Amino acid sequence: MPPGLKDVAARAGVSIKTVSNVVNGYVHVAPGTRARVQEAIDALGYRPNAAARQLRGGRSGVIALALPELQMPYFAELAGFIVQAAERHAWTVLIDQTDGQVERERNLVSGLRRHAIDGLIFSPLALAGGDLARGEAGTPMVLLGERVWHGPADHVAIDNTAAAGDAVRHLAGLGRRRIAAIGAQAQSSAITAHQRLAGYRAALSECGLPYDASLVVAVDSFRRADGAAAMAALLDRADPPDAVFCFNDLLALGAIRTLLDRGVAVPDEVAVMGFDDIEDGRFSSPTLSTVSPDTARIARLAVDLLAERLGEDPAEAAAPRELKVKHTLMLRESTLGR
Amino acid sequence: MPPGLKDVAARAGVSIKTVSNVVNGYVHVAPGTRARVQEAIDALGYRPNAAARQLRGGRSGVIALALPELQMPYFAELAGFIVQAAERHAWTVLIDQTDGQVERERNLVSGLRRHAIDGLIFSPLALAGGDLARGEAGTPMVLLGERVWHGPADHVAIDNTAAAGDAVRHLAGLGRRRIAAIGAQAQSSAITAHQRLAGYRAALSECGLPYDASLVVAVDSFRRADGAAAMAALLDRADPPDAVFCFNDLLALGAIRTLLDRGVAVPDEVAVMGFDDIEDGRFSSPTLSTVSPDTARIARLAVDLLAERLGEDPAEAAAPRELKVKHTLMLRESTLGR
Incomplete structure (x- = not known):
């Protein structure tokens, strides 16, 4: 017979309830106790029956993280930090890449139970408030x-508009007078782009x-190639800009590549x-000045x-909370020189 | 009563068996039929009971991808391609970051059933053959x-040793005579580093x-900062190298940053x-020559x-297969100049 909770x-040397708490990933177990239980689980080869546990309404110890795209370094770095933070709760994080597609985001929200997950951290691109209401x-x-504010769930974000404004104020403070922007997007769902543009205009x-x-260049996506092409269009003007605020680092790295190709200092x-503030910009040549969202x-x-x-x-759940995280400017060679 | 398979x-206008095939993520359903069933599922708000289905031995339509670290752009790009490829089978891919830790890799392999997944694509760093044998x-x-060859499961990889050799032969072909290597690793499990070093020596x-x-520099990890530090050590020598083969692009981008900082062309x-051949190297200054593993x-x-x-x-499973994928050299400014 396979070992059971009782054997573990x-x-x-703990109660069955404690073993069950550890197995179900509850937070409030002392680390020493958790380690002892884990040791016993490993030694005995105890394997909880997840499917049965799920039917009983237990916890899987697994959370999901749904992101638009891992090939965007910002999201890859965010995923890494979330995996680290989840370790403190002994959670496994499964990552689901949505590509920002409505259908996949909707499936995600409506089908949460399918994957036997305890909770979801979700960075939506397509869905907005109504679609996100807690389903059954x-x-x-x-x-x-930035997609959803005051939606149906807890929300953590930075103040994008203020952060974009800080970036532009830094450029203006250096004496730049023709400050271009790369990263505008037409579709109404592109809230990130709209907020950064609003901050640019306000500053x-x-x-x-x-x-x-005419100094604001729209892009299809926030990738290096888009930034490179947008910068080329700006340089082809009779009166090119003396500074450019790019709505993400990849756009900026692409823009810098075009500038150097054209021999522009x-x-x-x-x-x-x-x-x-992705890692790329700390090692690029020149290093990249940027907004760091922590x-x-x-x-x-x-x-x-x-x-x-x-x-x-x-039944006694608190109302959804909005948490704003501070941003800072990381000033490097691309604005300050060497 | 919630809608059932019959209602869908x-x-x-299809059989219950067909609905079940769609719900269970089987591949051989005509796209038109799948779309019709999906429409009915959406319209009726049908929700398959995943836990019950799992106990019956059905399929979840979910596969897992286990990778060492998403913050390494190579793995983030690989994940993106796997999500794309899985779409053709209508699979959802959940990604599990192992950080290459033995414990997490072992849990992954032994606890596959816990997450109700149909299959696993796994890039191990810590586990080797024996640990990977199909468990219960x-x-x-x-x-x-590169960690496992001729292990207990199908395996897809490039010929690392040959690829590293090609990189070094390219440098030698340019007339370089003091070719350094950055990326050696001491631990026996670092197969990638060992194979690339073997290719370097053979070439x-x-x-x-x-x-x-003394021209081979060991690193703790394959990140930009390691490459930058290793290059600094090489430049501090009385007889610095005239070329350097870095075991990944991040090391190379870090090395280039140090070279430019020191005024070395x-x-x-x-x-x-x-x-x-990560995207970074196509937009860096200079652009990066590299091995592209497709x-x-x-x-x-x-x-x-x-x-x-x-x-x-x-019961009639074919023996594990080894598939080798061709690599190519992408030659850019960091070896050819502008």
Whole structure:
């Protein structure tokens, strides 16, 4: 007969209830106790029957993280931080890449139970408030990113508009007067782009600089190739800009590549500012000035909020919370020079 | 009463068996039929009971992809390609980041059933052959990477030793005579590093160049910061190298950053070669010459192998297969100049 909860409890010298708490991934077990139970589980080769446990309404110890795209380094870094933060709760994180597609995001939200997960951390691109209302699944969810504000679940984000404004104020403070923007997007769901554009416009106005719509370049996606092409279009103008604020670091790295290809000095002739503070920009040539959203903190807060929700009686659940994380400017060679 | 299979079948005008095939994620359902069934499922709000289905031994339509680290762009790109390839089978891919830790890899292999997945694509760092033998879970698995050869499951990889040799032969062909290597690792499990080092040594010998162990720099990990530090150590020597082969692109991008910081011209004074062909190196300054492993093809093959195994009678399963994918050299500015 395979070993049971009772055997594990006997070996670890704890109650069956404690073993069950560990197995189900509950948070409030002392680390020493958890380690002892884990040892006994390993030694005996105890294997909880997840399917049966799920039918009984237990916990799987698994959470899901749904992101638009892992090939965007920002999301890959965010995923890494969330996996780290989840370790403190002994959770396994399964990552689901949605590509921002409505259908996949909808399946995710409506089909939560299918994957036997305890909770979901979700950075939506396509779905907005109504679509996200807790379905019958009732699985706790924490939202990330700019798509949804005051939605049906806890939400962690930075103030994008203010952060974009800070980036533009830095460029204006260096004496730049023709500050372009790369990263506008037409579709109404592109909230990130809209907020960063709003911050750009507000900061220009504050600094007494005119808003010139022809200096704002729209992109299909936030990748290096889009930034490179957008920068080429700006340089082809009769009156090219003396600075450019890119709505993410990949766009900025692509823009810098075009500038160097054309023999334009960065930052002497054109200063470049990114957004995200991905690792690439710390080692690029020139290194990239950018907005740092404190991604590690966002990840920790999201995981801790989810843990709180899991410990909560659903009948007495607190109202959804909005947490704003501080951003900082990381100023490097692409605006300050060497 | 919630809608059942019967209701979905009636609405879609298909048999109950067909609805069940769609719900269970089987591959051989005509796209038109699948769409009709999906429509009926959506319209009726039918929700299959995954836990019950799992106990009956059905399929979840979910596969897992286990990778060491998503913050390594190579793995993030690989994950993206696997998600794409899995779409053709209408599979959802859940990604599990192992950080290459023995314990997490072991849990993954022994606890496959816990997450109700149909199959696993796994790039191990810690586990080797014996640990990977199909456990009681019996879930089909495809292995990626260099850690395991002729193991208990299908395996897709490139010929690392040959690829590393090609990189070094390219540098020697440019007339470089003091070719350093960055990326050696001491631990016996670091098969990737060992194979690339073996390729480096073999190519040096073929090209009639002496092997100088002091030109081989060991690193803790394959990140930009390791490459930057290793390059600094090489430049501090009385007789610095005139070329460097880095065991991945991140090491190479870090090395280039150090070279430019020290005012060393790339490639005129030191040529730099990477490995992986991640997107970063196509936009860096200088752009990066590298070995391209055709990651998209690796992903497609892994997914197709897994699909074959899922369609197979376990009692008549074919022996594990080894598939080798071709690599190519992508030659750019870091060795050829502008």
